[in-house]
Amino acid sequence: MLHALVLGLGRAGAGLHLRVLTKARAAAPELFHPGPVIGCDPAPGARQDLPGTITTDSLAAAAEMLDPQRTVVHVCTPPDTRAAVLTRLAQHGFRRAIVEKPLATGLGDLREIDTLRRRHGLDLVVVSHWMAAELTERITALVRGGDLGDLRSIRFIQDKPRFTRSAATHGHPTAFDVELPHSLGVVLQLAGPAEVERAAWTDMHGPDTVLPAMGSAHLVLRHTGGITSELSSDLASPVQQRRITVELTGGRITGHYPISDQDDHAQLLVDGQRQVFRDDALTRFVLRAYQHFQDPAPIEHPTLQVHREVVRLLAEAKRSCLRAAERSSSHAR
Structure with a gap:
């Protein structure tokens, strides 16, 4: 069973991922730790009116509430900060992440993310729910x-x-x-x-x-x-x-x-x-991602190669x- 941490409580985090996690946890409770979802955002206003979610303002605090090795982080922060956010996640011991699209906004960030993934053994799944629709x-x-x-x-x-x-x-x-x-x-x-x-x-x-x-x-x-x-x-x-x-x-x-x-x-x-x-493609996609994360020695998720091409073409x-x-x-x- 895996914990869920939603990082970034804006439109994607609070408006989509928290809502989808509620449905996914009801549909397949065996995939999820029964405790509450943790939401993390430094903005005080973003942490209000989120029933059923425990919120914090820092990754350090979130890492104390959860076992990073048994947690999936939903990265819902702006794409131009992607590499920096993934670096902080790795530093706090998190290894599994569902990353909002786009994976990166340029080739330099993409190379940095690939280096981080290899160095820290990150298991990344890029949100691609239209492909799973x-x-x-x-x-x-x-x-x-x-x-x-x-x-x-x-x-x-x-x-x-x-x-x-x-x-x-x-x-x-x-x-x-x-x-x-x-x-x-x-x-x-x-x-x-x-x-x-x-x-x-x-x-x-x-x-x-x-x-x-x-x-x-x-x-x-x-x-x-x-x-x-x-x-x-x-x-x-x-x-x-x-x-x-x-x-x-x-x-x-x-x-x-x-x-x-x-x-x-x-x-x-x-x-x-x-x-x-x-x-409901996003709920389906999240359930498949959590099934992937059950593997103790997963291979690279196929969404990574697709989104490398997406970043390159864009x-x-x-x-x-x-x-x-x-x-x-x-x-x-």
Whole structure:
């Protein structure tokens, strides 16, 4: 049985992981220590109104409450501090962690995390619940089944208004780091290895400020077999949607992922036939992660290699955008 420690009690930690842990512990109590979940955040306001959770303001205090060797840490801190947070976890004896996406915001941090993992024997699972979603599994089965022909292209749209959070928090450096790590993992799962063909971002224009590179992200990939993928995310959109469209030589698949924690229904349309079903992907993912952590000598979790590729591709996309901005600036002069 494993203890659970949620590190970072913001939107991801308190709003998602604590809620999911309640459901996961009820569904598979044999995986979890029966004691309360521990939440850790230095901000006093973040530690209020969390029934059923014992909260603390430091990792040192949390390590005294728990056995670090029998604890899974849910790392829900901003991605630009990932390497520093994992270093502190290792120093306090924690070895198992579910890490929110993205694993890192650049290649330098990614290399540092890999070094930490090897040096301290860290067992890391990166949040990839869209890859474990029922919707993704149904789409994958349709693509692999062959009844609709060969895969030609994939289009992902992830739009939502994110003005308030983008202005208040700065842990995600660009719009590429917010939603695209979800869809990019799914695309790589469906279509295989890829390289960046085109990338673009826009600024977020709010009523009082402009946030560079936080308005939207657009990415076109060319996969090894010639398949193309197009991923876009508009964080200044007036509407919210999470839609995938898969084009095959013999038909089209359209999927709608649940848009928030308020409703866990997904929808799938195949040649005009509509299916609606429950798809609580994050709870399913967390349960599978805790099953993985039962192994006393686990092999590297497969989400790590996927997210190394996610970080690499997004880093190249951001470099492409920076080069385009430099060219535009030099032409303007």
